[in-house]
Amino acid sequence: MNQLLQVGVIGDYDPNLRFHIATNEALLNAAEALSVSVDTSWIPTESLASGLIGKTVKQFDALWCAPGSPYKSMDGALRAIQFAREQGWPFIGT
């Protein structure tokens, strides 16, 4: 079986936003090229705005900060970005 990657996308998913759909598809395209599987989960920014976020984000193998500002919670987005920076999680912001 292919290695499965769990990617957490920091952002407030909107199925009408072309960039959000493109984010999911780009991950699938890259995973296919690498012969791995990817499971993409969107993490609403408001869910990251308070409390300990480690439990929410540690399950992922990488974090991606999605386009589409303003976020519902800028603080939530920044806390997840800070986690990736300080804890060494692979991160891309686009």
Added chain:
Amino acid sequence: MLGIRDAEHEETAPDAPTLFISKLVCSLVGKIQTIKIVPGSHAYQAYGRKEVTEQFFCNYGLNPAFRNKIGKEQLKITGVDLDGEVRIVELSDHRFYVATLFLPQIFSRPGSPHPLIIAYLKAALVFQTSRRDSGIKM
């Protein structure tokens, strides 16, 4: 980071005193630009080229007033447009931490994935394996 504690974004806090992210002089929505990549960076490893073409959909970017704050510490400018405006930054002491003003995902297609996203997932694979091997709980 960078010691700027009150950094703000002009879109959400237009009256704040420290606008680290400010409105671009001209909008980049829909624009395609040539970007010069700094050799030795994660971006360069991913692209394998010194010049790439990418598409933007944003109205905000790094406030030029803060340009000289970046690059001295671990946060490095690794991609600029032909006018020298910042388009990619990354952390030099991190396994993979890259931020772009453009949207690489837009140019990805089945069978033609984007090199930055390939590099990102490769880093995720290595990270997953190292975490598993070191027994860190998920």
